[in-house]
Amino acid sequence: MDPSEYRPASGEIPTQAGVYRFRDEDRRVLYVGKAKNLRQRLNSYFADPAGLHPRTFRMVHSASSVEWTVVTTEVEALQLEWTWIREFSPRFNVMFRDDKSYPYLAITTQDRVPRVYVTRGKRRQGVTYFGPFGQAWAIRESLDQLLRVFPVRTCTSGVFKRAERSGRPCLLGYIGKCAAPCVGRVSEDEHRDLVRGITDFMSGSTGTMISSRKKEMAAAAADLDYEHAARLRDQIQALETVLAKNAVVLSMNVDCDIFALHLDELEAAVQVFHVRGGRIRGERGWIVERLEGTTRGELTSDYLRQAYGDVAPEAVPPEVLVDVGPDDRASMEEWLRERRGGSRVTLRVPERGEKKALLDTVRQNAEQSLVLHRTRRASDLTTRSEALREVHELLGLDEPPLRIECIDNSHTQGQDVVGSLIVFEDGLPKKRDYRHFSVRGEAARDDTSAMYDVVSRRFSRYLESLASDEPDERFGYRPSLLLVDGGPSQVSAARRALDDLGLAGIAVAGLAKRLEEVWLPGDDYPTVFPRSSEGLYLLQRIRDEAHRFAISFHRKKRAATAKTSALDAIPGLGPARRKALLKQFGSVARIRKASVEDLQAAEGVGAALAATIHEGLKEGAAQDDS
The missing domain is CATH 3.30.420.10 (Ribonuclease H-like superfamily/Ribonuclease H)
Incomplete structure (x- = not known):
């Protein structure tokens, strides 16, 4: 939609801090943002849409309305913005996701008899969490040691109630790793003291706990109460074992x-x-x-x-x-x-x-x-299968895209134009089928001409292979989908090249890098994949690999061109003598530093030509410096 159709009047927008929401025609929230000055921020979206960043341009053209909420301070705006981002998951906002499921140590502090346990589940109210921890086994081992010092209940509600009814504790109660509040061995207040101890320890009050137990152990030993001293010794060892699992990284006792x-x-x-x-x-x-x-x-x-x-x-x-x-x-x-x-x-x-x-x-x-x-993500078979299924369905392909080829072109202001062909089979790169193309002449005049040229040359080789008794291992296979790096014009050029060769059955799609839109031939609007789509991720990987491969070849070709470009402008210096000079000196930089006498050491270079070369390179260097 044209943003001017739903743009609010500037005078209607307040100048206070606030949070705004862009919505589409179905009232779905597309973007949530905050601003110190709502009028100033919102006007920036409508003043010159053509000057917006491509992602923002796409957002304002996808929206059909904008609304706002005024708040008192910037901090309130920050909080409200994040609340709405979590609630609506807007398509154009950045959304983080955990890279894996982390274990936490949880304590049900609101329960009558609190419980401690390791969990990966969703957070609940009334539960205190510590972590996250990198490995589940590490926190379980730590918890096992802590229970020797603070024998807190770890059983589920069902086990706890069954023990209350029967009057018999569970196994942990018998072996001393639970204070057994279920059968009254300790009161609820005493059990809460144990819970407070493990909470304080996990919160960082480790030094005080260990030092106080060491003093208590020394006093018990002095009073000849060796049994109590031995228990304290075991507790100190357990606490120090837990600490040993956490590396000291800062000399200061900081949080x-x-x-x-x-x-x-x-x-x-x-x-x-x-x-x-x-x-x-x-x-x-x-x-x-x-x-x-x-x-x-x-x-x-x-x-x-x-x-x-x-x-x-x-x-x-x-x-x-x-x-x-x-x-x-x-x-x-x-x-x-x-x-x-x-x-x-x-x-x-x-x-x-x-x-x-x-x-x-x-x-x-x-x-x-x-x-x-x-x-x-790339190596997981289930993920790859889901990606291929999404590409198959969303692009309406006649067959599953088990072999996808991608073509990309690279150049520097129209010079040294090259093309790359990369191949993915079953969602994985098949690097032995990668190919390079040098684009010359009229084909190098613009991107669409270069795309037509590369596609025509690649599939001409395919047709030649079909007609041959010995199939060409490099070009003898037909892709299920040809992906090109670009938008409607590049897609149209690739489609035209295939049609001219009589290969209308090969599907073509383009992935435009700036907006990450998928274009099909003849469509006025792109096919939009969901943001979290595995299919879009696969197409992005393929497109980026083709881009990387094209760039690497282009750089090599540009370096080779630059190696002799300074010699090309020197009159009387033909290809054979340029080659002789490079063979003699190794590079243009060394040729430029050579004297007239040194230049004559190259085969075919006489005194007059050496002087011309010396003067020509000297003038070229002066022009470069200017």
Whole structure:
């Protein structure tokens, strides 16, 4: 829809801070944003739509209405914006998702007799969570050690009630890993003291607990109460075992969370280390689809809200370290302060010291997390099957796209035009079938001509292979889908080339990089894949691989051209003598440094020509410097 049709009058829009929503014709929320000045921000969407970023341009043309809500402060706007993003999952907002399911240590503090357990499930009210932890086995081993010191109930409600009725505790009660409040061995208040102990320990009060037990053990030994001293010794060993599982990373006894972001062309990964008492107590990661034009500062704001939007106040540390500061640092710090219950939170980027070194480690983990995510996604058979099914159905193909070929062109301002052909079979690259094409003459005048040329040459070889007694292993296979990098004009050129060869049965589609839209021949509008579509992800991978392959060949060709370009303009220097000079000196740079006498060492170069070469290269260097 034309944005001018639903643009509100400027005077109707308030100038206060607020949150706005763009909706489509079906009243679905497409985008949620916040602003210090609603009038100024919303007018920017309508003043010059042609000057908008492509993603924003597409959003305002997909919408049919815009509405807003005024709030008192920027912090309220920040909170309301995030609430609506979680509620509506707007298509044009950045949405993070956990890169894996993390285990937490949970304590049902609101229960009459609280229970401690390890969980990966959805968070519930009335439950205190610690973590997340990198591995489930690590927190289970830690919990096993903690139960030796704080024998808190771990059983389910059904087991607990059955023990109450029967008057007999479960096995953990018999072996001393549960205080057995179900049968009255300890009172509910005494059991809550144990729960408070494990909560304090997980919150970071480790040094005090161990030192107080050491003093108590020494006093018991002095009073000859060796049995009590032995129990305290075992408790100290158990607590120290739990601490040993958490590496000391900071010499200072500080509490902080450290975030780092790693990006590639399609996605971004966020990793966080939760440091308590100078030790890593947990880690977590998210993966997000990278929307073109989204800045690192905007992504920082988004993942901080994701990390702290649904946590208890005690889960927000007094210091948050990031590799790139958010665009709205002041309001983000204020929002974090409110999330922490009014206590101050410092948000900063470490520049030196051990915190900077730990940030570098977190960044390396984010990079590895993204590599692992993409590897698993590409190699998973179920995921690939789902991707191929989506491409088959959404593009209306006559057959499953078991073999997809993609063609991309690369050039520098129309010079050194090259084409690349890459092949994916069953959703995986088949690199032995990759091919390069050099585009020359009239075919190199523009992108559509180059696309027509490369498609024609590739499938002419296919037709030649069909007519031959010995099929061409390089070009003798027919793809189920030909994907081109580009929009309607490139798709039309590829379709025309196939039709001219009598290959109307081969399906063609184009993926436009800037808007990530899939175009089919003759369609006025693109086919839109869902944002989280495995099919779109597969097409993006194929397109990006073709682009990478084309760029690598183009760079080699450009380097080879540049190697002799300076010699081309020298009169009287033909191909044979240029080759002789390069053989003698190795590069144009060395030829340029050679004297007239040195140049004569090359085969076929006399004194007069050597002087011409020396002067010509000297003039060329002066022009380059100017």
